[in-house]
Amino acid sequence: MDGSLVPVVATGCEDFMARFRRRKVVLVAGGAGFVGSHLCETLISEGHSVVCLDNLQTGRIQNISALQAHPQFRFIEQDILDRLNWQGPLDEIYNLACPASPPLYQRDPIHTFRTCTEGVLNLLGLAKATGARILQASTSEVYGDPEITLQHEGYRGCVNTVGPRACYDEGKRAAETLFWEFGTHMGVEVRIARIFNTYGPRMSPEDGRVVSNFIVQALTGADITIYGDGMQTRSFCYVDDLVAGLKALMASETSDPVNLGNPGEFTMRELADMVLRQTDSRSRLVQCPLPVDDPRQRRPDISRAAARLGWAPTVPLEEGIARTIRHFAGELQVSDPCEAL
Numbered sequence: 001m002d003g004s005l006v007p008v009v010a011t012g013c014e015d016f017m018a019r020f021r022r023r024k025v026v027l028v029a030g031g032a033g034f035v036g037s038h039l040c041e042t043l044i045s046e047g048h049s050v051v052c053l054d055n056l057q058t059g060r061i062q063n064i065s066a067l068q069a070h071p072q073f074r075f076i077e078q079d080i081l082d083r084l085n086w087q088g089p090l091d092e093i094y095n096l097a098c099p100a101s102p103p104l105y106q107r108d109p110i111h112t113f114r115t116c117t118e119g120v121l122n123l124l125g126l127a128k129a130t131g132a133r134i135l136q137a138s139t140s141e142v143y144g145d146p147e148i149t150l151q152h153e154g155y156r157g158c159v160n161t162v163g164p165r166a167c168y169d170e171g172k173r174a175a176e177t178l179f180w181e182f183g184t185h186m187g188v189e190v191r192i193a194r195i196f197n198t199y200g201p202r203m204s205p206e207d208g209r210v211v212s213n214f215i216v217q218a219l220t221g222a223d224i225t226i227y228g229d230g231m232q233t234r235s236f237c238y239v240d241d242l243v244a245g246l247k248a249l250m251a252s253e254t255s256d257p258v259n260l261g262n263p264g265e266f267t268m269r270e271l272a273d274m275v276l277r278q279t280d281s282r283s284r285l286v287q288c289p290l291p292v293d294d295p296r297q298r299r300p301d302i303s304r305a306a307a308r309l310g311w312a313p314t315v316p317l318e319e320g321i322a323r324t325i326r327h328f329a330g331e332l333q334v335s336d337p338c339e340a341l
């Protein structure tokens with residue numbers, strides 16, 4: 001973890017080149033989770049030194065097992081609520097530490113809220129002490145149950161402060177405020193990514209979110225659980241696209257919140273049909289109660305990400321779902337239905 005420089009050819013613009021070629025020391029909090037493990041993998045593949053800090057509340061060691069032997073990767077099992085003793089240089093912090101699945105973040109709501117506030121304060125303190133740039137994995141949940149069809153960053157949202165989702169939604173809103181304050185008054189370089197529903201390989205089969213639920217149910221022949229009438233919408237982003245967006249935001253000069261998501265909008269019934277079709281499954285659709293405060297719609301306006309980061313998602317839902325099915329088929333050791341296609 002020496003943050004050393006990659007040798008640069010003497011071209012007369014060494015300083016400029018060194019800035020871009022410098023191997024960074026990066027802390028990924030929540031790095032053993034679904035998104036975090038993909039981010040760690042990408043950063044390692046680019047030659048950076050990565051410290052993954054995770055309490056394994058919803059993350060899994062198997063997500064990072066391929067990285068464990070890498071000399072530039074280190075895993076620390078720790079809660080971000082606990083004091084962080086950091087020695088040496090630190091260039092960047094990605095804070096992804098927080099359960100993202102509604103049933104999981106509601107299991108210990110006070111801890112979820114503390115993760116988003118006290119935990120975030122700890123990481124912001126570390127950023128201030130080390131001079132590291134810090135990125136917060138915020139969420140489309142800051143818009144709550146939105147009253148506008150295309151959610152842009154200027155929309156202030158419609159969130160219930162006292163419902164079962166509040167520990168997460170309000171926690172993430174408070175975290176954005178802390179980021180903004182540290183950015184505005186404490187000289188910390190902050191980045192805020194408002195992430196919309198993201199899916200892909202390494203979601204846990206027990207995670208409880210809709211994509212993993214539907215795929216696991218279809219592959220095992222279990223009933224597909226449609227909550228409510230299934231006409232609520234979500235916009236699903238493939239994980240590789242999100243990781244590219246997070247890195248572009250970190251590298252950018254924008255401290256304003258930026259939506260990262262795929263604007264393609266689907267009802268949960270459309271998603272179920274797609275999964276059933278791709279798995280060639282005979283699972284039945286069954287209707288279950290709609291969770292309290294479940295947002296009716298979600299679709300990101302990504303014009304800010306396009307203008308400031310030059311970013312747009314590239315993986316269509318059909319293709320991303322096929323890749324995710326392949327992953328789950330391997331993990332659950334059932335035959336891959338896409339192979340026959």
Ligand code: NAD
Nearest residue numbers: 030032033034035055056057058059079080096097098198
């Ligand atoms: P995940 O649950 O798979 O990963 C979260 C990781 O954080 C897990 O490894 C977990 O063990 C760890 N963690 C939780 N609380 C912690 C704590 N107090 N201290 C240390 N580690 C802790 O979820 P994910 O889908 O990978 O989401 C990653 C981040 O992105 C989360 O902050 C989430 O809020 C945000 N986000 C994700 C989505 C999405 O659709 N995946 C959407 C919006 C926002």
Ligand code: UDP
Nearest residue numbers: 102208209210211213225226227232268294
């Ligand atoms: N959902 C569903 N069946 C499931 C899990 C979720 O119909 O087995 C619905 C859920 O009610 C919500 C949508 O799918 O309307 C997305 O849920 P998820 O938990 O993935 O994410 P979030 O609600 O946080 O967007």
